[in-house]
Amino acid sequence: SSDLYDAPGTSGAGWEWRDASTLVLSGYDGPNITIHGDVTLVLEGVNTATFDPESEFYEFYTGVECFGNLSVRGEGSLVASGPQVGILVSGGSLALAGCTVDARAQGTGMKDAVCAGVLVDSLRVEGGARLVASSAADLGRGSFGVYVGAARGVGAGSGAAAGNALVAASTVDATGLTAGFVAAGDIALDGVGVTVPQGGAIGDVSV
Numbered sequence: 018s019s020d021l022y023d024a025p026g027t028s029g030a031g032w033e034w035r036d037a038s039t040l041v042l043s044g045y046d047g048p049n050i051t052i053h054g055d056v057t058l059v060l061e062g063v064n065t066a067t068f069d070p071e072s073e074f075y076e077f078y079t080g081v082e083c084f085g086n087l088s089v090r091g092e093g094s095l096v097a098s099g100p101q102v103g104i105l106v107s108g109g110s111l112a113l114a115g116c117t118v119d120a121r122a123q124g125t126g127m128k129d130a131v132c133a134g135v136l137v138d139s140l141r142v143e144g145g146a147r148l149v150a151s152s153a154a155d156l157g158r159g160s161f162g163v164y165v166g167a168a169r170g171v172g173a174g175s176g177a178a179a180g181n182a183l184v185a186a187s188t189v190d191a192t193g194l195t196a197g198f199v200a201a202g203d204i205a206l207d208g209v210g211v212t213v214p215q216g217g218a219i220g221d222v223s224v
Contacts, residue, residue, distance in 0.1 A: 031064065042095065048072050049099060052083040055109065060093030060116045068099035078127065079105045080120070090114045090144075100125045103150065106137040113187070114144035124154020131158040134191065139202075140165045143185040152193040162191025166201025184209050 027034045031045030040052070043061040048069035052058075058081075066080045076082060080097030086109035089095070094117040097103045103120025104111065120134040134150030140163070142148050150162040166180035180202030186209065191197040197217070198204070213219060 035059070042093070049075055049079060050081045050097075051075050052081075052087065053085065055086040056083060057088045057090065058095075060089065060091035060095050062093045064093060064095045066095065066097045077101055077105055078130075079103065081105070082107075083109065083111075085109045086112070088112045088114070089116055089118060091116050094118070096121070098123060100127045101130050101132055102136045103134045104137070105135075108138065110139040110141065111135065111137040112141040112143075113146040113148055114141075115146055117147045119149045120151075122152040122154070122160075124152065124156055124160070127154075127156050129158060130156045131161070131164070132156055133159075133161040133164045133193065135163045136161075137163075137165055138179050140182040140200075141185075142187045142189055143183065144187065146187040148187070148189045148191075150189070150191045155194045159196075160194035161199055162193040162197045163189065164199050165204075166199075181205070183207070 031043055033041045035041050038055060039057045039059060041059045041061060042064040045064040048067065049072055050066050051074045068078055068080055078101035079099040080103050082105040084107050087106050092115065096119045098121040100123050102122050122132040122134050124132050132152040132154055134152050152160040152162060154160060165182045180200055182200045183205045185207035
C-alpha cells in the first residue's frame with residue numbers, strides 16, 4: 018500500500034492505532050510496516066507483514082522496520098518477511114514479551130546487502146516469547162538469523178545498550194548461512210539453555 022496512516026484512532030483491515038504510540042495488529046495480512054518513533058505493537062491472532070516493492074514507505078527491504086524503540090507483546094503471532102531483513106529496528110531496541118514472532122530474510126532481488134531475520138541495535142526477548150529468525154541467502158555482506166548491533170552499515174547503534182541482547186525464560190531459534198545469533202556487545206541468558214546444531218559452533222565468547 019502507498020497510504021500513510023499514523024493518526025490515533027485510525028484503523029483498517031487487521032490494524033488499528035489505539036493511541037499515538039500503540040499499534041494493534043489483529044488478523045493483519047498485508048504489506049510491509051514502517052514505524053518512526055517509539056511504538057508498542059500489540060499482536061492479536063495471526064498476522065503477516067510482507068515487503069511490497071510498490072510501497073512508497075520504506076527505507077530498507079523489510080517486513081517491519083522501526084526507527085526508534087519497538088516493543089512487541091500480546092498473545093498473537095507475527096510473520097514478518099522481506100528480501101533483506103524480516104524485522105529491522107534502528108536507533109532503539111526491540112523488546113518481545115509473551116508473543117510469537119517469525120522474522121524471515123528471503124534474499125531475493127538483492128545485491129551486496131547484509132541479510133538477517135532480525136537486525137536491531139539491541140534486543141530483549143522475555144516473558145515466554147518465541148522468536149524464530151532466519152536468513153536464506155548470503156549476498157556478500159553476511160547472512161544471519163539475528164544480528165544485534167550496528168550491522169555492517171545498516172542501522173546505527175546508539176546508547177549504552179547498543180549491541181547487547183537479553184533472552185530470559187523465552188525461546189530463540191536463529192539460523193543463517195554465516196551465523197545464527199551474533200551480537201556486537203553482550204548476550205545475557207536468564208533461565209534458558211543453548212542448543213548448538215550438528216556441525217555448529219559457538220565462537221568469540223567472553224564471560
